[in-house]
Amino acid sequence: MTKFLLSLHVLAAIVAVGPVTVAASMFPPAARRTAPAGGGAPDPSAVGTVALLHRICRVYAGVGISVPVLGLATGAVMGVLGSGWLVTSIALTAAAAGVLAAFVLPRQEELLGQLRGEQAVDRRDTVQLAMFTGIFNLLWATVTVLMIVRPGSTTGA
Numbered sequence: 001m002t003k004f005l006l007s008l009h010v011l012a013a014i015v016a017v018g019p020v021t022v023a024a025s026m027f028p029p030a031a032r033r034t035a036p037a038g039g040g041a042p043d044p045s046a047v048g049t050v051a052l053l054h055r056i057c058r059v060y061a062g063v064g065i066s067v068p069v070l071g072l073a074t075g076a077v078m079g080v081l082g083s084g085w086l087v088t089s090i091a092l093t094a095a096a097a098g099v100l101a102a103f104v105l106p107r108q109e110e111l112l113g114q115l116r117g118e119q120a121v122d123r124r125d126t127v128q129l130a131m132f133t134g135i136f137n138l139l140w141a142t143v144t145v146l147m148i149v150r151p152g153s154t155t156g157a
């Protein structure tokens with residue numbers, strides 16, 4: 001049962017968190033590229049790309065909820081929910097989800113709304129979004145390392 005849950009947990013992390021990382025990282029430069037060379041309204045096909053990237057982030061963030069859910073189930077079955085590395089991971093996962101839900105996704109939506117209204121986006125806004133996206137990526141990458149190294153753990157390798 002533990003192996004089954006752990007497999008699902010890792011599979012969910014790969015399938016859900018991977019696409020969010022890639023699409024969210026591509027979003028700010030893609031939003032900047034909507035500006036036509038000579039100025040004027042944003043290029044509709046470039047705006048379509050930005051919309052698709054946002055959709056990938058939103059949908060896979062939803063699927064990503066299964067990662068902590070399966071993680072908690074795995075931890076419960078293994079009886080390790082009280083261990084320091086796991087408590088730290090849970091806190092960092094919550095922080096990563098918070099950054100995604102409170103900053104990354106709403107700001108993407110804002111920029112997309114401006115582009116759909118044929119309004120050019122402010123470069124500073126895309127830089128700030130890139131910063132929040134970087135924080136999100138760093139947080140979950142740290143969790144992945146913690147999951148593998150499990151400092152202080154005496155179970156397994």
Ligand code: HEM
Nearest residue numbers: 010013017068071072074075089090093140143144147148
């Ligand atoms: C509430 C959040 C989470 C909980 C409670 C949790 C729980 C767990 C548990 C109990 C294990 C088994 C460790 C062991 O074999 O002793 C594990 C493994 C793993 N988790 Fe998580 N996890 C969470 C979030 C995440 C996130 C956000 C990621 C990556 C995006 C992740 C990636 C992994 C990976 C790659 C492993 C395999 C490590 C290995 O066996 O070497 N987990 N997790």
